[in-house]
Amino acid sequence: MRYVEEFRDPKAARGVLAAIARVTGEIGATAEKPVHIMEICGGHTHAIFRYGLDKLTPEGIEFIHGPGCPVCVLPMARVDECVEIAERPGVIFCTFGDAMRVPGTVKSLMQAKADGADIRMVYSPLDAVELARRNPGREVVFFGLGFETTTPSTALSIQQAAREGLENFSVFCNHITVPPPIKALLDDPHMVLDGFVGPGHVSMVIGVHPYDFIADDYGKPIVVAGFEPLDLLQSVLMVLEQIRDGRAEVENQYARVVPEHGNPASLVAIADVYEPRPSFEWRGLGEIDASGLRIRDAYKAFDAEEKFGIGYAAGPRVVAEPEGCACGAVMTGRLKPTGCPQFGRGCTPDTPLGALMVSSEGACAAYWTYGGARAVEEAV
Amino acid sequence: MCLGIPGQIVEITDEARQMAMADVSGVRREVNVTCVAGADLSELVGAWVLIHVGFAMAVIDEHEAAETLEALRGLGEAQETLEQMAEGAKALEEQ
Numbered sequence: 001m002r003y004v005e006e007f008r009d010p011k012a013a014r015g016v017l018a019a020i021a022r023v024t025g026e027i028g029a030t031a032e033k034p035v036h037i038m039e040i041c042g043g044h045t046h047a048i049f050r051y052g053l054d055k056l057t058p059e060g061i062e063f064i065h066g067p068g069c070p071v072c073v074l075p076m077a078r079v080d081e082c083v084e085i086a087e088r089p090g091v092i093f094c095t096f097g098d099a100m101r102v103p104g105t106v107k108s109l110m111q112a113k114a115d116g117a118d119i120r121m122v123y124s125p126l127d128a129v130e131l132a133r134r135n136p137g138r139e140v141v142f143f144g145l146g147f148e149t150t151t152p153s154t155a156l157s158i159q160q161a162a163r164e165g166l167e168n169f170s171v172f173c174n175h176i177t178v179p180p181p182i183k184a185l186l187d188d189p190h191m192v193l194d195g196f197v198g199p200g201h202v203s204m205v206i207g208v209h210p211y212d213f214i215a216d217d218y219g220k221p222i223v224v225a226g227f228e229p230l231d232l233l234q235s236v237l238m239v240l241e242q243i244r245d246g247r248a249e250v251e252n253q254y255a256r257v258v259p260e261h262g263n264p265a266s267l268v269a270i271a272d273v274y275e276p277r278p279s280f281e282w283r284g285l286g287e288i289d290a291s292g293l294r295i296r297d298a299y300k301a302f303d304a305e306e307k308f309g310i311g312y313a314a315g316p317r318v319v320a321e322p323e324g325c326a327c328g329a330v331m332t333g334r335l336k337p338t339g340c341p342q343f344g345r346g347c348t349p350d351t352p353l354g355a356l357m358v359s360s361e362g363a364c365a366a367y368w369t370y371g372g373a374r375a376v377e378e379a380v
Numbered sequence: 381m382c383l384g385i386p387g388q389i390v391e392i393t394d395e396a397r398q399m400a401m402a403d404v405s406g407v408r409r410e411v412n413v414t415c416v417a418g419a420d421l422s423e424l425v426g427a428w429v430l431i432h433v434g435f436a437m438a439v440i441d442e443h444e445a446a447e448t449l450e451a452l453r454g455l456g457e458a459q460e461t462l463e464q465m466a467e468g469a470k471a472l473e474e475q
């Protein structure tokens with residue numbers, strides 16, 4: 001067990017691993033006939049590879065890496081639009097660092113910055129609001145990115161800007177929600193999914209009930225999980241026990257942080273500022289109904305799409321994926337990163353073709369960092 | 381971006397804007413506390429919170445904070461977040 005010593009509590013980890021092995025056996029899952037468990041969140045994908053959980057658990061368990069990395073599911077067209085906004089005269093474009101190196105069709109935000117655009121890497125949308133206060137003569141645009149975990153932060157920032165009457169602040173809203181793509185994957189006849197490990201910090205905001213449909217309508221177990229390796233192992237065990245017992249429930253392994261009904265103040269702010277878009281485009285998954293959020297008319301003045309006539313405000317823009325890139329198949333768990341013809345060849349962390357190789361939460365980057373590079377050397 | 385980082389609220393800096401100073405692994409950073417605020421903001425002083433992109437999103441106990449921090453260090457995410465905070469501070473000063 002090569003990594004167990006790195007656990008905070010190796011003894012507890014061994015106990016859970018033994019239980020996982022036992023229950024996997026009781027289910028009768030084998031390498032030839034595995035149970036497929038999708039970890040939805042990119043943070044979990046990262047932890048699985050960092051701690052080698054896929055190697056520590058029996059061969060009868062197959063981890064399917066889900067679409068829960070917000071920069072990875074960003075269509076290239078969105079990156080292009082970011083660059084276009086950033087390159088307008090007078091604009092200060094603010095983004096989380098994660099999005100800087102994501103390739104667009106022409107360039108990434110990093111390259112646009114090198115070419116002279118005023119692009120700032122910020123830690124928080126509050127930094128962007130502060131920039132708007134300090135630079136009244138400039139248009140400050142924040143690239144609003146992420147799932148429910150970060151959605152409250154931009155909603156509250158917009159409310160703050162509105163209270164102050166900051167006319168030079170806007171958000172290019174690309175916030176997305178977790179449940180709709182899960183539904184899309186469950187509706188896909190090519191996907192075999194036996195259970196889910198749910199993202200803990202998303203549920204910290206929305207609670208556990210938005211996942212009820214997974215258990216009630218699709219008969220699959222889901223366990224909302226924390227981020228420690230031991231949390232993940234415990235959650236996997238809880239999913240396996242449900243499968244063994246023929247149960248399909250929404251369980252909360254991360255109750256110490258996740259309230260059943262989420263965070264009320266966050267939910268109020270989200271509902272005040274945002275409404276669901278009819279549909280939103282996901283890289284690799286296409287358009288998914290009601291999977292993205294847009295800024296309500298009441299806050300139109302803070303909507304960069306309206307202000308700059310870009311994004312969904314300007315109508316659909318379809319951009320082809322780069323040659324030979326399998327990002328879509330990897331994103332949906334249909335293909336392992338090493339199955340992509342570009343992995344480690346055309347596409348490495350230094351020369352990424354897809355966002356999956358850029359973000360630490362991306363499956364390709366995780367494979368590369370924790371052993372994938374070795375796999376390529378062996379394969380070449 | 382999604383994992384957040386624990387910090388301890390050390391003082392309320394701006395009642396009206398619901399801002400407080402947090403100590404995040406020795407780094408001081410102003411955070412918004414709307415999502416964890418009760419009727420009296422001063423009650424938050426001394427509390428440990430999970431901070432996501434500058435917003436305190438959940439009150440956690442000290443033990444949980446320590447364990448979460450350790451898990452984040454293991455993943456390299458703690459260092460990354462602290463770097464992002466430093467980047468953010470720098471971005472404000474650029475001309």
Ligand code: SF4
Pocket residue numbers: 324325326327328330337340341342343344347348352353354355356357364
């Ligand atoms: S290796 Fe690169 S091109 Fe292939 S799926 Fe991963 S990110 Fe996309």
